[in-house]
Amino acid sequence: MYKSILTAAFAALFSLNAYCADIWIDVRSSDEFQSGHLPGAVNIPHTEIAERIGEVSKDKNDTIHLYCRSGRRSGQALETLQKAGYKQVINEGGYEDLVKKTKAP
Secondary structure, X not given: OHHHHHHHHHHHHHHHHHOOOEEEEEOOXXXXXXXXXXXXXXXXXXXXXXXXXXXXXXXXXXXXXXXXXXXXXXXXXXXXXXXXXXXXXXXEXXXXXXXXXXXXX
16 A cells, blocks of 8 residues: 555656656857857756746746856856746856766766
8 A cells, every 4th residue: 555655646746757857957148159159058047047047947947057267257147047936947057067077988
């Protein structure tokens, strides 16, 4: 009996996670974005994040990963999104550091 309750609880948890997106946003300028970006990332400059976040996420529980050149602009974008009510926002730092991490063995 406990096993079936536990199984049902895990199934419900995983089905809820299926409704939450995992979004990567490059908050650099469009020129910086064109010079290289992470696969699947969307470009929304940090100065436009409040106005344009709805283009990629209307669910304030989506996990949103932000990056820029050094982490400063993504930090500003994080604060803006948190003020707008987004709960799962992560400043991933600088683009070059992320590229290095993905190439590490």
